[in-house]
Amino acid sequence: xxxxxxxxxxxxxxxxxxxxxxxxxxxxxxGYAIFAWxxxxxxxxxGQNSYSLRIGExxxxxxxMEADILLxxxxxxxxxxxxxxxxxxxxxxxxxxxxxxxSMDARFRKSVTDRPLAELAPPGPEKIRSALKGYIPG
Numbered sequence: 001x002x003x004x005x006x007x008x009x010x011x012x013x014x015x016x017x018x019x020x021x022x023x024x025x026x027x028x029x030x031g032y033a034i035f036a037w038x039x040x041x042x043x044x045x046x047g048q049n050s051y052s053l054r055i056g057e058x059x060x061x062x063x064x065m066e067a068d069i070l071l072x073x074x075x076x077x078x079x080x081x082x083x084x085x086x087x088x089x090x091x092x093x094x095x096x097x098x099x100x101x102x103s104m105d106a107r108f109r110k111s112v113t114d115r116p117l118a119e120l121a122p123p124g125p126e127k128i129r130s131a132l133k134g135y136i137p138g
Contacts, residue, residue, distance in 0.1 A: 003056035005064035009081045010073030012047050019071070020051030033059040048080045 006023065010016045017038065024034045035054040054064050066086045072078035072093035085091055 001057050003054055003060070003064060004069070005067045006053045006055065006069045006071065007050050007067040007081055007084055008052075008071045008073070009048060009050040009077035011076065012049055014073045016049050016051050016073065020053065024053055027053070027055055033057060035060050035063060037063055048077050050077075050081060 008016050008020045008023070020036065020038065024036045028034055033056050035056075036051065038051040039049050052063055052067070054060060054062075065084065066089070067081075067084045068086055068089050070078075070081055070085045070089065070091045070093070072081060072091060075094055078091065078093040082091065
């Protein structure tokens with residue numbers, strides 16, 4: 001299995017560390033090796049932080065800089081961390097509407113759909129999809 005990288009990003013106080021730690025613990029209980037790291041927490045209200053996970057079958061001691069999944073909890077986090085997303089990665093972020101009313105993320109050059117988040121679980125081993133679906137409402 002190729003390692004998967006997930007980045008959770010948001011403002012100080014939005015629960016970035018809580019979500020990251022919960023996801024890491026969940027995946028550990030499924031038998032995956034996890035490398036987790038976080039930026040130094042912003043002490044400025046509204047400052048953006050990230051919590052990154054590298055998920056694989058064998059232990060590693062380094063991060064992956066490109067994200068397969070970016071969970072941005074606000075527009076500022078999406079703006080700040082969008083460059084870390086792989087070209088074929090998935091960004092879960094607040095939706096923006098263009099002038100025609102179509103849901104899209106104009107700043108990130110990708111159209112998005114209004115689908116339940118559980119449908120966006122990444123391709124790969126069923127255990128990872130199952131673990132993610134347990135924490136992503138459908």
